[in-house]
Amino acid sequence: MLTIFGSRDKNVRSGYCDGVSRRGMLKIGALGVGAFGLNQADLLRADAASKTRMNHKAVINIFLGGGPPHQDMWEIKTEAPKNIRGPFKPIATSVPGIQIGECFPRIAESMDKAAVLRAVVGCEGRHDSFQCMTGFRYAEMRSVGGHPAMGSVLHRLQGPADRSVPPYVGMKTDGVWRNPGTPGFLGATFAPFIPDGEGLANMKLNGVTTDRLGDRKSLLKSIDRLRRDVDASGQLTAIDSYEQQAFDVLTSSKLVDALDIEKEAPEIREKYGDGKPYTYKYVGAATDNTLILRARRLVEVGVRCVTLTFGRWDSHGNNEGLVRHHGTRIDQAVGALISDLEERGMIDDVTVLVWGEFGRTPRINKNAGRDHWPQVSCAYIAGGGIQGGQAIGSTNRLGERAHSRPVHVQEIFSTVYKNLGVDVRTATVKDPAGRPQYLSQMDPIKELV
DSSP states (O other), rough: OOOOOBBBBBBBOOSSSBOOOEEEEEESSSOOOOOOOOOOOHHHHHHHHTTOOOSSSSSEEEEEEOOOOOOTTTOOOOTTTTHHHOOEEEESSSTTTTTEEEEOHHHHHHHGGGEEEEEEEEOOSSSOHHHHHHOOOOTTTEEEETOOOHHHHHHHHHHOTTTSSSSSSOOOOOOOSSSOOOOOOGGGGOOOOOHHHHHHHOETTTEEGGTTTTTTTHHOOOHHHHHHHHHHHTOOOGGGGHHHHHHHHOOHHHHHHHOOOOOOOOHHHHHHHHOOOOOOOTSSSOHHHHHHHHHHHHHTTTTSEEEEEEEOOOOOOOOOHHHHHHHHHHHHHHHHHHHHHTTTTTTTEEEEEEESSSSEEOOOOOTTTTOETTTTTEEEEEEOOOOOOOOOEEEOTSSEEEOOOEEEEHHHHHHHHHHOOOOOOTEEEEEEOOEEEEEEOOOTTTTTO
């Protein structure tokens, strides 16, 4: 909680030993950080900026927690035995010669904007979002906090695209393996903003609730009064960067509005869907399609990196049922996202990445499921200016290992960084010892850039 201290009133007992009355407070859920100034001109500029198209690059990183089955998604193994091939059939895409799994017809329609990576290697093999958020293995640099997530790196190198919007947002979901990313050795200053229901409901600014943040007159009067009180007491300079971002965010309605999908046109909400019913949820995240709509709204107003977890893909039993349930929902949401980005002129500015921590076993087990298989995995990437319309790499006949053009996890990160305007050959961030650390050890995927 962030409390903004008011002026001392000697005629009123404050109830606190310092004699300072609490005239208002800012309360927010889990915030990332970043300290910036605040004035009325900033608010006016933010209003003007909101009426133009986005002028920054962004990434939406969709984590399929639990490990999606590579052979049931982007490369159906039609020549394999039945107990390996599984029940899914391939379907044609908008790109002649490229087929993907039958559960993804909407994604198939926009294959010219995307690429499927059929032989992703370098997966660590642990249930954790860490590698899909950083590009590195969990144990690397663990003594100093581990490598920072991409969103934290972007925050450090590029700062906010809009002063009233956090550069890095991690959408909160329930269950295990659902970490939206951590700042690692960069420290808490660069942690993601995590909007949760309680935090958003509690946003207050000197009595101005989130419902009234759109009322500029009330807001500016409240800010003027708050600034006079804070500056007079010297409290503003004492607020650390964590709390200052809370201050900045709450002086604009842009973030709150972006998270409120009720402000979206009904036909757009219907296009994305809601992902319900949330079957096969277990202890994992729901197939909440609205998170993907919120992600589009967030990058549109200035967020550089949005991470979210979609579903729980740990299919040790009834793999077919899970994939049909989860697959049709992610297909609807991602298909809607790609067409939405294109219609809004954002497709070349926003990279969409969909993947999990590893693949699944070639052989279907006795419970009709697939188990963990870190030897090879898969990924979907779209937008961001890539050369779409490609299926890169392949696995062998049984889907056991990479057969042609394996793509390493770090190549994927290098590609996304390039899309975001960061050259991994030269860009570094400093660890706590002051040593520069590179963001990836490999070049971008040459077929895409």
